[in-house]
Amino acid sequence: xxxxxxxxxxxxxxxxxxxxxxxxxxxxxxxxxxxxxxxxxxxxxxxxxxxxxxxxxxxxxxxxxxxxxxxxxxxxxxxxxxxxxxxxxxxxxxxxxxxxxxxxxxxxxxxxxxxxxxxxxxxxxxxxxxxxxxxxxxxxxxxxxxxxxxxxxxxxxxxxxxxxxxxxxxxxxxxxxxxxxxxxxxxxxxxxxxxxxxxxxxxxxxxxxxxxxxxxxxxxxxxxxxxxxxxxxxxxxxxxxxxxxxxxxxxxxxxxxxxxxxxxxxxxxxxxxxxxxxxxxxxxxxxxxxxxxxxxxxxxxxxxxxxxxxxxxxxxxxxxx
Amino acid sequence: xxxxxxxxxxxxxxxxxxxxxxxxxxxxxxxxxxxxxxxxxxxxxxxxxxxxxxxxxxxxxxxxxxxxxxxxxxxxxxxxxxxxxxxxxxxxxxxxxxxxxxxxxxxxxxxxxxxxxxxxxxxxxxxxxxxxxxxxxxxxxxxxxxxxxxxxxxxxxxxxxxxxxxxxxxxxxxxxxxxxxxxxxxxxxxxxxxxxxxxxxxxxxxxxxxxxxxxxxxxxxxxxxxxxxxxxxxxxxxxxxxxxxxxxxxxxxxxxxxxxxxxxxxxxxxxxxxxxxxxxxxxxxxxxxxxxxxxxxxxxxxxxxxxxxxxxxx
Numbered sequence: 003x004x005x006x007x008x009x010x011x012x013x014x015x016x017x018x019x020x021x022x023x024x025x026x027x028x029x030x031x032x033x034x035x036x037x038x039x040x041x042x043x044x045x046x047x048x049x050x051x052x053x054x055x056x057x058x059x060x061x062x063x064x065x066x067x068x069x070x071x072x073x074x075x076x077x078x079x080x081x082x083x084x085x086x087x088x089x090x091x092x093x094x095x096x097x098x099x100x101x102x103x104x105x106x107x108x109x110x111x112x113x114x115x116x117x118x119x120x121x122x123x124x125x126x127x128x129x130x131x132x133x134x135x136x137x138x139x140x141x142x143x144x145x146x147x148x149x150x151x152x153x154x155x156x157x158x159x160x161x162x163x164x165x166x167x168x169x170x171x172x173x174x175x176x177x178x179x180x181x182x183x184x185x186x187x188x189x190x191x192x193x194x195x196x197x198x199x200x201x202x203x204x205x206x207x208x209x210x211x212x213x214x215x216x217x218x219x220x221x222x223x224x225x226x227x228x229x230x231x232x233x234x235x236x237x238x239x240x241x242x243x244x245x246x247x248x249x250x251x252x253x254x255x256x257x258x259x260x261x262x263x264x265x266x267x268x269x270x271x272x273x274x275x276x277x278x279x280x281x282x283x284x285x286x287x288x289x290x291x292x293x294x295x296x297x298x299x300x301x302x303x304x305x306x307x308x309x310x311x312x313x314x315x316x317x318x319x320x321x322x323x
Numbered sequence: 324x325x326x327x328x329x330x331x332x333x334x335x336x337x338x339x340x341x342x343x344x345x346x347x348x349x350x351x352x353x354x355x356x357x358x359x360x361x362x363x364x365x366x367x368x369x370x371x372x373x374x375x376x377x378x379x380x381x382x383x384x385x386x387x388x389x390x391x392x393x394x395x396x397x398x399x400x401x402x403x404x405x406x407x408x409x410x411x412x413x414x415x416x417x418x419x420x421x422x423x424x425x426x427x428x429x430x431x432x433x434x435x436x437x438x439x440x441x442x443x444x445x446x447x448x449x450x451x452x453x454x455x456x457x458x459x460x461x462x463x464x465x466x467x468x469x470x471x472x473x474x475x476x477x478x479x480x481x482x483x484x485x486x487x488x489x490x491x492x493x494x495x496x497x498x499x500x501x502x503x504x505x506x507x508x509x510x511x512x513x514x515x516x517x518x519x520x521x522x523x524x525x526x527x528x529x530x531x532x533x534x535x536x537x538x539x540x541x542x543x544x545x546x547x548x549x550x551x552x553x554x555x556x557x558x559x560x561x562x563x564x565x566x567x568x569x570x571x572x573x574x575x576x577x578x579x580x581x582x583x584x585x586x587x588x589x590x591x592x593x594x595x596x597x598x599x600x601x602x603x604x605x606x607x608x609x610x611x612x613x614x615x616x617x618x619x620x621x622x623x624x625x626x627x628x629x630x631x632x633x634x635x636x637x
Contacts, residue, residue: 038624046602139493161621162602162635183622183630238392319621 031059041169041177049163050138052219052296056165058143065143068134069158069165070217071306072293073147074197076126081135082143083128125149145217148197148308157182157305158216161318174309186305188315190263194308195288201313203294205231206260210291214306214313218295221274223258224283227291234259235276253277261294267315272297352436353426365399365407365426370434380428383407387424394430466499470513472552474521477507477534482525487512489521489547496524516554516600516636520547553597554636561591562617563609571596572613573605580608604631 034057036044047056047069054069063082126144135142155176157166169177192214193200199214208231223235237256253275262268274292283289298304305314354363363385367374385397399407407426426434474487485508487499501508501523508523520539522529531538532548541547558571569592571583585592585607592607604623606613615622616632623633 038626039628044623162633163637164602180624180628183624184620317620319619 033057033059033064036164038166039178039180042166042181044164044166046164049160050140053138054158054165054216054296054299055140056146058146060143063143065141067143068145068217069151070145070147070215071151071197071199072213072215072217073145075147075149077131077145077147078126078128079131079135079142079144080128081130081132082141151306152197152308155181155305155307157303157316158299159303159316160300161303170307170309172309174307174312182305182316184316186314187317188267190267190313192306192311192313194311198288199306199308199313200288200290201263201294204260204262205234205258211289213290213293214298215293215295216299218293220255221258221272221292221294221297222277222279223274223292224279224290225276226278226280231291232276234261235274237276267302269298269301272301353424361411363397363399363409363411363424363426365434367405370426370436372435373428373432376432378429378432382429383434384427384430385409385424386427386433389424394427399426466510466512468511470511472514472550473509473511474501474523474532475504475507475509475534476501476523476525476532479507479525482508484524484526486524487521488524488529490519491521514552516552516598518549518551518599520549522547551599553599556596556598556634556636558585558594558596558605558616558634559591560585560607560609560616560618563592564590566592566609568608568610570608571605572608573603575603575605598634598636600636603634603636605634606631 032043032045034046036046038044045056047054049055050066055066056069057064058067060078061083065082131142131144151167153169154167155170155174157168159166166181168181171177190201201212201214203210203212208228210227210231223232225232235256235258237254255273255275257271258274259271260268261272272294274297279290279292301318303316303318305316307314352364352366352369354361365383365385367380373380383399384393384395385399386392386394390396397409397411399409402408425436428434476485479485480503485501485503486496487501487510488494488496491512491514492498499510499512501510520541522531524530529543529545531546535548535550537549537551538546539549560569563569564587569585570580571585571594572578572580573583575596575598576583583594583596585594587593604625606615608614615630619632619634621633621635622630625631
């Protein structure tokens with residue numbers, strides 16, 4: 003009956019970059035941004051179910067975009083945007099985790115301006131995202147992915163419900179010293195496989211490799227893992243998942259215990275689904291043991307620096323009981 | 324009762340369930356929400372299988388999705404011969420989820436709700452067969468007489484059904500049934516601080532709230548009514564006991580340097596302020612000196628390079 007739409011979307015889209023062409027420049031503007039200095043902007047977000055959603059103005063439209071480190075490009079929803087060129091079939095099939103996404107069209111954006119920050123020669127894929135709109139009951143203009151995020155240091159702060167974007171130089175150094183007034187208390191190294199952030203972690207005391215994805219509503223754990231790792235997964239129910247392609251599948255949901263990144267960065271039990279990541283692993287030609295998503299960021303205020311290949315952490319305040 | 328078997332059943336509760344509510348006859352039981360607290364209430368008279376079981380009730384626990392169905396983690400305290408209570412902070416239940424829970428007696432017997440509960444969810448096996456047990460549901464935005472916001476619609480006396488629908492339940496068209504009162508219709512909800520849009524559905528016709536002047540245009544050439552749910556925030560500074568004046572200066576008071584004088588209560592400087600959901604910057608001015616809140620680690624630079632303390636209302 004009502005409101006029990008317990009369907010999750012794990013938007014993990016792998017797409018290929020391709021040559022850029024230039025068309026008249028439609029800027030993207032984060033409509034509620036707070037400008038800190040010439041290189042730093044804070045953008046408030048809403049949490050809709052477990053998705054990070056920001057308000058953006060683009061091409062005379064205003065609406066919601068999902069922040070998704072798991073997506074390689076900027077994606078525009080074909081429901082609201084028409085592709086600027088004919089659809090090309092040749093080798094342009096985008097592979098998603100659960101199903102191949104077909105009918106990808108391309109749209110080129112020349113300038114992305116985030117108030118004073120601007121990027122040139124961007125391209126966007128135009129994909130039908132109406133199934134996400136239907137399930138989440140929101141109007142969704144698109145998805146902001148790696149191609150936009152990679153030039154910034156990104157602070158995803160689930161305490162203050164905001165993202166801080168800071169311009170960096172080519173070595174990943176911040177252009178301003180006055181970006182974070184709070185202390186960075188810890189950091190870890192990451193690897194990048196294509197656009198995917200990979201972290202080494204421990205479940206219990208077994209080593210695992212996790213992908214990090216801001217738009218994975220639930221953590222995902224590969225069902226083929228060693229039983230010593232799966233022993234820390236306590237299933238509790240079946241869920242329906244909807245992939246970016248709209249195809250539904252059933253997964254076993256539960257909680258994953260004893261996850262830590264090192265001796266000082268550890269996590270409380272995280273809502274996790276058990277799933278088969280084979281398809282995604284073949285898309286990345288790597289072997290991931292799982293994906294960490296919303297729950298990771300909910301528990302750790304995290305800064306992603308793609309150029310330095312590092313994650314930094316800022317302490318969460320102790321909230322009164 | 325075979326506890327082990329029931330426990331396994333509970334592990335396979337499906338999200339897909341049917342939930343018929345007959346608001347006139349049934350009531351939400353098992354918990355209430357007062358202010359910032361969730362109070363779980365176990366009344367033995369509501370659970371025939373416990374009442375007539377014959378075993379003495381030594382202790383009662385709350386077990387649910389929020390504590391992974393632990394049978395001995397959330398003990399309740401005895402209020403009288405038939406009632407047990409447990410108070411938890413509402414902020415523990417922050418996600419958009421509906422939580423399912425049950426009471427368990429002596430860490431052994433699950434209390435089975437009788438069918439006159441409004442908030443029961445059929446527990447089902449993984450392939451959808453109904454189990455002959457119910458779980459109680461805890462809604463994150465829901466109807467409660469103890470809620471913080473009452474919605475009223477005057478008139479429409481001959482209407483058969485009036486529904487409240489809004490951004491708080493993503494425009495669900497059946498969940499929040501209003502009750503007829505002497506001069507109209509009413510429903511009370513518990514909502515977190517935020518700005519919400521809503522409308523009433525009177526026998527299928529959507530209308531805005533005629534009593535509420537604040538509204539925004541919607542995509543159907545009509546209007547949605549708007550409500551701003553606020554929360555009281557207590558700012559306090561437990562140092563500088565000998566100071567003459569301490570001012571709370573913040574973006575919500577336009578960085579006043581005089582108006583928001585804090586008062587000394589039990590050695591701490593205090594100011595209470597109602598705030599809407601969102602992020603706020605503030606500082607204290609202690610005898611003319613601007614300081615950040617020493618107890619709050621959350622700080623940000625403003626666009627002139629100054630550091631302010633940050634308070635998040637959500």
